[in-house]
Amino acid sequence: MPLILAATPIGDPRDAAPRLAEELAGADVVAAEDTRRLRRLCAALDVTPRGRVVSYHEHNEAARTQDLFDAVAKGERVVLVTDAGMPSVSDPGYRVVAACAAADLPVTCVPGPSAVLMALAVSGLPVDRFCFEGFLPRKEGERRRMLSELQTERRTMVFFEAPHRLAATLTTMAEVLGADRPAAVCRELTKTYEEVRRGGLADLAQWAVEGARGEITVVVQGVDPAAVAATIEDGAARVAELVAQGVRRKEAAAQVASETGLSKKALYDSTLGA
Secondary structure (H helix, E strand, O other): OOEEEEOEOOOOHHHOOHHHHHHHHHOOEEEEOOHHHHHHHHHHHOOOOOOEEEEOOOOOHHHHHHHHHHHHHOOOOEEEEOOOEOOOOOOOOHHHHHHHHHOOOOEEEEOOOOHHHHHHHHHOOOOOOEEEEEEOOOOHHHHHHHHHHOOOOOOEEEEEEOHHHHHHHHHHHHHHHOOOOEEEEEEOOOOOOOEEEEEEHHHHHHHHOOOOOOOEEEEEOOOOHHHHHHHHHHHHHHHHHHHHOOOOHHHHHHHHHHHHOOOHHHHHHHOOOO
């Protein structure tokens, strides 16, 4: 029997896939991020799990992974659910999936609602190519460094964020990625107070200062390729200038990266062979 990753509704329980109720009812083991939320979901779906229900969250994931792996290895049908969306996507699940995959045990999923895809669809931003970045670091310095690495990202970017950190994150995004960079803040998707705010990062940061509640997904447009080329070209010229003055290439790239916020690696690579 396989490990089954079962997507749960991100808000409205009516969005649940019909198979979700079947899998919850027929599982030998249901591993839930929050067993209380699971009970509420089961009540909404009018289903009662016949198997044992265990908790599986960030605080016990490392310790409980072996138990779930052993259950799958014994041929039990193990269903893993998180509070909302697909397990292992910014939620518990990766460890047990990796363990099962390494042992060549079957892993499958019940597809369902996705905050990432829904936010992309309603954002009004390009969706032909995108990347999912999950939650940014909580500390300002680490958050700024990670965003600096995304300065030249051409794909539309999707982030998760906690409501109490939203204003700070959008402010840093505006400073690093550009105040006018188009973006959308999607909150409480599929719920009663669903809201999508669109605008430049600086404007959205100012709006968020007033406070935003609920589950937050932020979508940010990628950089214009022409702007990337021009910016890297200017930065590379500065690196070359420092190298001509006797500064080591690696140190020059680091200095220009610090001055401009551009990627150190991109600057270094752009001057190789020059």
